Amino acid sequence: MDLTTGxxxxxxxxxxDSLQLGEDIRHLIAAPxxxxxxxxALLELPANQAVELLHSDSGxxxxxxxxxxxxxxxxxxxxxxxxxxxxxxxxxxxxPSNSSSKNLEKGSAVKCxxxxxxxxxxxxxxxxxxPTVDNSAPNARPSSKRxxxxxxxxAASKKSKSESSQQEEEKLPYVHVRARxxxxxxxxxxxxxxxxxxxxxxxKLLQELVPGCNKISGTALVLDEIINHVQSLQRHVEFLxxxxxxxxxxxxxxxxxxxxAESGSLIDSNFPNMAMPLMWPEAQVNGNRHQFQQHWQFDSxxxxxxxxxxxxxxxxxxxxxxxxxxxxxxxxxxxxxxxKMEGRMKLHQ
Amino acid sequence: MRAPRSVLKQQxxxxxxxxxxxxxxxxxxxxxxxxxxAIKLSADIALASTRAGRTCWSRAIIADASKDxxxxxxxxxxxxxxxxxxxxxxxxxxxxxxxVRCKKILKRSCCIKRxxxxxxxxxxxxxxxxxxxxxxxxxxxSLVPGGEFMDDIxxxxxxxxxxxSLRAQVDVMxxxxxxxxxxxxxx
Numbered sequence: 316m317d318l319t320t321g322x323x324x325x326x327x328x329x330x331x332d333s334l335q336l337g338e339d340i341r342h343l344i345a346a347p348x349x350x351x352x353x354x355x356a357l358l359e360l361p362a363n364q365a366v367e368l369l370h371s372d373s374g375x376x377x378x379x380x381x382x383x384x385x386x387x388x389x390x391x392x393x394x395x396x397x398x399x400x401x402x403x404x405x406x407x408x409x410x411p412s413n414s415s416s417k418n419l420e421k422g423s424a425v426k427c428x429x430x431x432x433x434x435x436x437x438x439x440x441x442x443x444x445x446p447t448v449d450n451s452a453p454n455a456r457p458s459s460k461r462x463x464x465x466x467x468x469x470a471a472s473k474k475s476k477s478e479s480s481q482q483e484e485e486k487l488p489y490v491h492v493r494a495r496x497x498x499x500x501x502x503x504x505x506x507x508x509x510x511x512x513x514x515x516x517x518x519k520l521l522q523e524l525v526p527g528c529n530k531i532s533g534t535a536l537v538l539d540e541i542i543n544h545v546q547s548l549q550r551h552v553e554f555l556x557x558x559x560x561x562x563x564x565x566x567x568x569x570x571x572x573x574x575x576a577e578s579g580s581l582i583d584s585n586f587p588n589m590a591m592p593l594m595w596p597e598a599q600v601n602g603n604r605h606q607f608q609q610h611w612q613f614d615s616x617x618x619x620x621x622x623x624x625x626x627x628x629x630x631x632x633x634x635x636x637x638x639x640x641x642x643x644x645x646x647x648x649x650x651x652x653x654x655k656m657e658g659r660m661k662l663h664q
Numbered sequence: 665m666r667a668p669r670s671v672l673k674q675q676x677x678x679x680x681x682x683x684x685x686x687x688x689x690x691x692x693x694x695x696x697x698x699x700x701x702a703i704k705l706s707a708d709i710a711l712a713s714t715r716a717g718r719t720c721w722s723r724a725i726i727a728d729a730s731k732d733x734x735x736x737x738x739x740x741x742x743x744x745x746x747x748x749x750x751x752x753x754x755x756x757x758x759x760x761x762x763x764v765r766c767k768k769i770l771k772r773s774c775c776i777k778r779x780x781x782x783x784x785x786x787x788x789x790x791x792x793x794x795x796x797x798x799x800x801x802x803x804x805x806s807l808v809p810g811g812e813f814m815d816d817i818x819x820x821x822x823x824x825x826x827x828x829s830l831r832a833q834v835d836v837m838x839x840x841x842x843x844x845x846x847x848x849x850x851x
Binding site: 510513514517518520521524525533534535538539541542544545546548549551552553555556557558559560561562 | 696697699700702703704707708793796797800801803804807808816817820821823824826827828830831833834837838840841844845848
């Protein structure tokens with residue numbers, strides 16, 4: 316039974332950690348070899364650095380031979396799902412790195428590679444066992460055994476949970492579905508059930524990512540939250556790009572200095588010299604006041620749409636509420652928000 | 665130790681800056697709306713390129729952007745290392761999506777909605793909730809770029825990835841905005 320990921324990251328950290336994990340997954344899939352030395356990764360929110368450090372540490376140390384991103388990606392996926400794995404929360408350590416090390420030893424690395432090649436965009440093959448996974452028999456067998464052991468549990472809810480977490484660990488190669496008591500056994504309903512299980516797995520992942528979705532049960536409500544969140548994020552982007560356009564009339568970014576400034580901004584407030592000031596005609600600033608007025612109205616229109624997410628009428632509210640979504644109320648980003656407010660107020664005078 | 669999330673952000677930032685530089689001196693003459701569009705476009709393409717090739721939404725963004733001139737230039741500029749494979753993938757996606765869409769329309773037209781008569785309350789509630797879920801998945805499909813062509817499962821995965829990237833994008837943009845306003849005020 317120790318084949319599973321065992322410890323889950325603590326549920327208390329919920330959205331923050333899962334956000335981390337989710338993003339780590341994405342990132343690790345995307346960028347295998349970052350030239351870490353060239354950038355100081357200070358865009359990061361400090362509260363999550365420990366978690367991330369552990370993730371990346373475990374990833375880099377453990378699996379030099381394997382494709383780095385895919386392994387840790389899967390591991391973290393699996394770690395996430397060990398959260399839901401009530402029956403298997405054996406280990407004490409709350410850090411996913413340990414679970415990830417276990418997983419790797421258990422050979423889910425091969426599965427990871429499998430997943431990467433499968434590219435989880437492929438549609439599921441419900442009852443087809445992937446031949447390559449079968450070939451890596453020692454690795455696949457423990458998980459299938461796990462599954463079958465889990466399946467013997469009669470309690471429906473618990474079973475679905477463990478099944479889903481098992482399946483999630485393997486991500487996609489195959490889905491074991493066994494008929495439970497009193498359920499139809501024809502292939503259609505089996506396939507449907509397999510599909511449903513997969514959907515539920517992924518919905519759980521999404522639930523972690525969206526703040527405030529953990530307590531909601533039911534697909535429809537969760538979907539609603541997700542939709543709201545995606546919409547709000549997209550609106551954020553629009554809004555921010557509009558503001559950037561307003562603030563920087565004569566933009567000519569010197570990439571390196573800007574990046575250095577970005578990196579430096581989080582930890583310390585003194586910027587290195589930036590080449591940005593070169594091109595900003597100050598005469599434009601007065602003209603921008605008009606634009607900002609429009610933004611006030613635009614934002615106040617946005618307020619009701621945000622609904623329960625915030626109730627203050629502050630103009631900066633969208634930013635602040637987004638901060639609350641972020642992994643940690645980062646003092647530096649709060650600081651930047653204050654600066655923004657000051658900046659805007661000055662411009663309005 | 666570099667946290668992967670911030671590396672994603674740095675990549676995005678770098679590509680975004682590269683994209684903005686493409687506009688170069690034209691910035692001075694653009695109206696504010698055009699500037700905003702340029703900023704947003706380069707941000708979106710930069711975001712898609714960080715995930716290029718592996719996710720459906722990123723390919724969809726790139727495919728859409730390649731349709732008009734501005735986007736094409738940006739795409740070529742930002743994606744030049746991996747451009748070949750990616751461009752092919754994007755164009756292929758467009759073709760494939762059309763085919764998938766036709767099939768789905770056909771399927772839907774053949775499907776007859778069954779009217780449940782005398783259904784018990786439980787069954788009724790289930791059908792109602794199913795309809796709600798279906799409607800919401802359609803909304804989600806309209807939100808996620810390239811989402812109309814995906815089945816439920818991949819839609820959820822795409823949403824996951826897309827949300828994470830969007831968050832990173834918003835974060836980077838917010839910080840650069842703060843930086844920009846600081847510099848303006850500092851002057």
